[in-house]
Amino acid sequence: MDWGKGITLTLVAFAAIMISMVVICVKQDDIHLVSQNYYEEEIKYQEQIDKVANTVALGREVLAFDGQLKKVDLNLPVGAKGVLHLFRPSDARLDQKIDFEITDPAAQSVNVADLKPGYWRLKLSWSENGVDYYEEKKITI
Template sequence: MNWGKGIMLSIIGFICVVMTMVVISVRMDGIELVTDSYYEKEIVYQNQIDKEQVTLDQGKDVISLNSQKKVVLIDLPHGVKGTLHLYRPSDVSLDKILPLQGKENGKIEVPVGKLKAGYWKAQLNWEENGVAYYQEKKMTF
């Protein structure tokens, strides 16, 4: 075999590999956008950034995970209302949105043992004394 045939076989092999990858990518199921209303949410995203910055500035850390008990612990002050969004990036159909209200006797326990194991984001929005807050934690359970 000479150089010309070797180079030609290498090019043909490369083209076959690339075409195979393209066909596999096109046939993949389950490719989802992060959210259905992506463009509308992008417009109001600066509000989300502002709420997150206020939360960081005031040193509020209200979300934690207890892996042994398989619960997400939320520490909201008594009477404060919020919304917890358990967000699964790989499958939007598994998302859960839960309304919460702060308890006088301690932290709110949100059981996560029945959720599909894997990567989740816990996103909490709440308002306290007229100030809007937002915190997000990445969790694997």
């Protein structure tokens, strides 16, 4: 084999590898952004900081996870309402949002035994007495 054929085979092999890599990358369908509306959330970030400051000022733990019973306890007063976002960073298809309104002080827990095992973030945003709050907790099921 002479130099011309060797160079030609090398370039053809390189082109075939590059084309196959492009095809593989284009066919991937499990690419998830952390958030679909990232830029809108970034603009509202100061509001989020204020909500976190309000939560810290409460001086109590609002969101508690019991790993053995696989439940999340919400320590909120009657009349509080909001959203509990069960956020899975590795797969957005597993995310869940649970709307709630506390009417019974005894029933303030959410069963998470049905969630896929792994790393989760619990994002709790609620309002009580006209003040907005936010707390986030990282858990492993």
